[in-house]
Amino acid sequence: MFSWLGKQGGGRERGGGGSDVVQTVTGGLRDLYLRKLLPLEEHYRFHDFHSPALEEADFENKPMVLLVGQYSTGKTTFIRYLLEQDFPGMRIGPEPTTDSFIAVMYGDSEGNIPGNALVVDPKKPFRKLSRFGNAFLNRFMCSQLPNQVLKSISIIDSPGILSGEKQRISRGYDFCQVLQWFAERVDRIILLFDAHKLDISDEFSEAIKSFRGQDDKIRVVLNKADQVDTQQLMRVYGALMWSLGKVINTPEVLRVYIGSFWAHPLRNTENRRLFEAEAQDLFKDIQNLPQKAAVRKLNDLIKRARLAKVHAYIISYLKKEMPSVFGKENKKKELISRLPEIYIQLQREYHISAGDFPEVKKMQELLETCDFTKFHSLKPKLIEAVDNMLANKIASLMSLIRQEESNMPTEIVHGGAFDGTMAGPFGHGYGEGAKEGADEDEWVVAKDKPAYDEIFYTLSPINGKISGISAKKEMVTSKLPNSVLGKIWKLADCDGDGMLDDEEFALAKHLIKIKLDGYELPGTLPSHLVPPSHRKPFQTVE
16 A cells, blocks of 8 residues: 555665654655655745755654744753753853854764754755855854764754844844744744743744744743742743733644753742643653654645645746736736735635735745746646645555554653653652552551541441442542542442442542542552552462
8 A cells, every 4th residue: 555655765664663654654755745746846936935945854854853042041951951961062151152053963972063064964954054154054053962862853952032133133144034944844843931031022023923834833931930939930921921922823822831941959849849740741742752753744744735836826826917028017016016915816716725825925025036927837737746645645644654653662752851750759740649659568548547437437337338328428528520539439449349448438538638639540549559458469370
C-alpha cells in the first residue's frame, strides 16, 4: 500500500528502531513536495511572496523549539536549565545580553559555527536564511555541544526584544521576517514573560503577530513566578491573559505554564506544588515532540499546499484581468486596491476559507514591485496534482503514521532536566496522594485508623462489618459526587462482599481524604494501600 514512499522518497524499510516511521514518512513527504507541490510554487512565484523552497534538510532535521521574549525574561537561562550545562556563546545577565539568534544543536564536540558558514551547510536546515543578508548572518550562529537533550531536539535562542523604534532600525534586517521563517519550520514556539515585566512592547507585539497561522505551535511561559506571592500571581496571570488577548486574535485560550525555570532556590515557596505540576506539564509537551515530528511536518506541508493553491488563484486572476496593450499600470494599481474584493470573489468561486488567504496588506506591498504581465494563467493540471496529493497521498501517509506509532516504542526527549522529573523521590507526585506510603513498611492508613475506628463503631457493625447503606451515610458527608464515591467503594471493598470491615472502612476514608486534598484516585488499588488483613501471603515459587 505504501511502496511508493520508499521508492521515491529514499525512506528505509522498517526495522526494529523507533525512528523508522519518521524516516519513511520523511521520504514520502519530500517526494510529494518535489513532484506535486514544488512545480505549482515555481510556476506562480510562491517563493517570492511567501516562503523559500523546502530543501532536504527541512524534512530531515530534528524537532526545533524557538524561544521568544523581551530582554531579561530568562530565555537563555531556560535553555541552561533544560540542558543542565552551559553552551558556547551563552551570556546571561539582567541587561540585554543575547543579541544574536543562536541555534543550540547536538555536536560531538563543543564549538560555534558562524552564520555565513552555517547557511552553506547542506546538512543544516538554515540555507534559505542567506536571503536576509550579512546584517542578519553576523548575528546568527550555531552552538554545538554533546548533550543528551540535543540528540532529540534543537533549541533556537532569539535576541531579547526591547522597546522603541531605534531597535527596529538598528538591527539592519527584518526581525519579524526572520521569526516568521523560523516559526514555519519549528515544532514549538515558546513565548517567555517575566512576572515583573508584563508589558508587551510594539516590536514584541509585531513579533507575536508574525506567528499568524502557527497558533497550534505556541506555548506561553510565565517565568520568575516565585518572586511574587499567590495574590500577586493571580493578578499577574490575569494581566498577562488580557495583554495576550489584544495581540493574538484567536478564540482559543493559549496554554500558559507558570513557574521559575532555573536551578536556584525558590524565593517564595507557597506555590511550590503548582510550579512542579506546571514544569511537569511543560516537560511532557517538549518530550513528546520527537514522537509528533512526523505529524507536524505533515501538517506544515498541508498548510503550505493550501496557501500555494490560493496564491496560484490570486496570481492567475491578476494575470487574466490585465489588458493586453494599453493602460497596464493603471489597471495594476486598480487591482491592488481591489485585492480585498478579489479575495472575497475567489473565496466564493473556489469555495475557499478566508483563513487560507495571505494577509491583504502584506500581499499588496509585495505586488507593488511585480510586473503582472509576466504572471502565468491558471494551469488546472498543477492544481489537480496538489488536490490529488491532499486527498489521497497525504491521507495514506497519515494512516501509515498511525499504524507505525502503535507498533513502535515511544520516543521522548531524555537527559538534562527531563531526567530529574521522571523517577526517584523528587519526581512529580512522589509520596503524595495515593502514592503516599509506597516505600514504607507500615500501612499508611494506620496512623489515622483510630479516628476512623471511632466513626466505624458508631455505624453499628454486625460481625465486624458495616453494610453498604451504613457506609453510604458516612461517605456522602464528604460531599463528593456519587460517581467518585462509587469508585472509592470499589477500591475499598477488597473482598467484594458488599460490606466493609474496619480496615476497609479506614481505607475508604483515606481515599476520600486523598480526593478532597486534590489528588486523583488510582485506577486500581496499589499494593501498599491494601489492608494488612486482606493481603495475600507470599507464595514460594517452585
